Amino acid sequence: MIGNTILQFLRATGSRIATLIACVLLLQTSLLLSQDNLPKDIPDSIATFIDSTCVSCHQGAEPEGGLAFDQLGFNLANEETARRWILAYDRVLAGEMPPQQETRPDRKAVSQCLETLASAIRVAESQRNDVVLRRLNRDEYQNTVRDLFMVDVQIHGLPEDSSTDGFDTVGEGLAVSAEAMTAYLQAADQVLDAVLGSPVAPVRILHETNLLDQVDWQGNPQLESQIGKMFRRTADGLVIFQSGYCPTNLVNFARLRAPAGTYRGTLRVRAVQSDKPVTLRIYGGDTIVNRRERHLVGYYDVPPGEWTTIEFTDRLVEPGGTFQPKCYGTRDTRKEADTWPEPGIEIGDIVIEGPIEEWPPAARGRLLGDLNEETATTLDARRILERVLPRAFRRPVLPTESELYLDLFTRARSQERSFLSALRISLKAILCSPEFLFFHETGENSLDQHALATRLSYFLWSSMPDQELTDLANAGTLKTPEILRAQVERLLTSPKAKKFNSNFTGQWLGLREINFTEPDANLYPEFDELLRISMVRETEMFFQEILQHNLSLVNFVDSKFTFLNGRLASHYGITGVEGQAFRKVSLPADGPRGGLLTQASVLKVTANGTYTSPVLRGVWVLQNIIGQPTPPPPDNVGSIEPDIRGATTLREQLAKHRSLDSCATCHRTIDPPGFALECFDPIGGFRTEYRTMAAEGRRPEIGQAPFTYAWVRYRIGQPVDATALMHDGRSIESIQDLRAIIASDPELISRTLTKKLLTYAVGRRILFSDRPAVEEIVQQTRKQNYGFRSLVHSIVQSTMFQQQ
Known part of the structure; x- marks a missing residue:
């Protein structure tokens, strides 16, 4: 800084005296x-x-x-x-x-x-770099017990997992506390309850009814008074119009108060007063007072004209649950249903049956076989444990190890416990043991065969190896490149690979945070539940398409296609897409959409519910796409709070912020991609002007928001300036320019995604010393035209993936 000041002084004066003085100062500075x-x-x-x-x-x-x-x-x-x-x-x-x-x-x-x-x-x-033991995270635990016992069980009570370098698979963040061990003891009981089942068969429900019957049978004055107002009585049932409020008695599906369990339901329905399908949504759980568990079952297209049957399967977590039908995207009526001219749904016969889980559970039979519990011996317990232990520990088990768990069984039997009670103690100890809860990654320098099978399986399935992987590990052939490649292909084509999609995208792109903020209903009245669900589904299907067809990684930043349903297409302003079904859609060549940066899911998680921040979005792009993480801001630099009344824009405020020397170095890299993304609002809608809640200003042309029919209260604010200048001098005039600039360097995209995938797969931070291994993977992927599937293969074949 002193040298720069002296040079400026020289240029300003040009005199010999000034030059002499400056030389002396430079000499003193260099000595200092x-x-x-x-x-x-x-x-x-x-x-x-x-x-x-x-x-x-x-x-x-x-x-x-x-x-x-x-x-x-x-x-x-x-x-x-x-x-x-x-x-x-x-x-x-x-x-x-x-x-x-x-x-x-x-x-x-x-x-x-x-x-x-x-x-x-x-x-x-x-x-x-000390070796850190890596524990199963919550999702991996859930999937592992499912595959170990082949039982569908929902585990509750496990503590949240910490994230390190963006992922909850990194051993450094997966410590075990006393609280966590207590939770694992309780989780083991939940697993064994599901495997062994209840002592007696649960009461099953077969509930066949009709909402019309419910009205007549109950004689409920409150509900009866709504016929002709909120609902229309027909010869076959009731017509509902409500997207919002539904009276209590209707939502019960005929007074259903079901015990916990999985239920199968069918509804005869048809759309009325509409020439296209009307959307039905169903909720399960505590749908009356919402004091306990409540969840979405699904959205369904109901065609007009002929009756059709909607089928659903849903799990009620708590006893006393019900199901609730509602329309979606229709206008409510509360006083003139008999003459209401707008679309609705007629609901006829309803059947609810369940719990549909087998009893005794099939998992019990697989565990115990055909042994008689009354006459079973210690030898039978030994056989069971010797069958369970290698699968639970995901490796061969020494005789001395199985003896430890058999000893627990014999001690329990000596205390006059039943065979099943004593066996349960041993199984619970297995599920709480470090050998089950932690990865057993052994070998001199590289992983042994079973550790490699485990790492591969948890990378692509988030679960334990299946029998084929285990057999290859037992035979010592899994590391053969051709065999390993074939196994990667097999795992990627399995339905279990959906976990790779949801878990990796959920953390790499931050999709798990989609519910973290709720958009301001005054500023964004068009936002609703279906839009939020559709956002995530688009990104997951987009990710799967690139992976499945080995498309270039460049598609992640600049693609000519995406996946849309009617709700999301309307949000994007794309015509010709209707209904709930997602389909692959070609994007307009001159449109703003294309790639992850323009998808509503990413745009929502990089904003809060009220405003966007070029800084937050710019940092996100640098960290997750370009691979240039930014240092934290200096302690003495405050955050920028936007003017929600719209008098000034964030661009104007950032101009002052960047004038600070301590901020300018980072912001010249951060701000350009953030500014380019200002053409998208906090819910991913394209915009040319900001919205504001100022008392003055132009109102939008629409009076009610589409789909939600909420009144529009915001005003039109200042125009959006989404232009920018990259730190290397390249100009951004539109979002298309940003996409093109990033897409022009596929090696940069490949390097970033390689690091993200390696962190997720090997369960540790990627260090400076790992750079040669990363570069080798990037160069191999370049030879395969940067195909995404090729990248996954290169990672699995790499020395880094196969080392401890």
């Missing part, structure tokens, strides 16, 4: 900031380079970019110190530092400095 004033632990080659190239800007109380080499030190065992040195390494390697307008350093000095720094970072990481 000499290598002797840098921390002593910095290696000589690095210190020399910094002294000659960097300290004029990066020193003192207000250094450029917040990086002061005279204060940083070289304790690379400290993660924050290491992060800063890695940042400096990357900036110099990319040629961004020193800045282009400054004198370029000698290439040999640059190379020597970077080589020394890289070597020091790798050594520090090898000393700091």
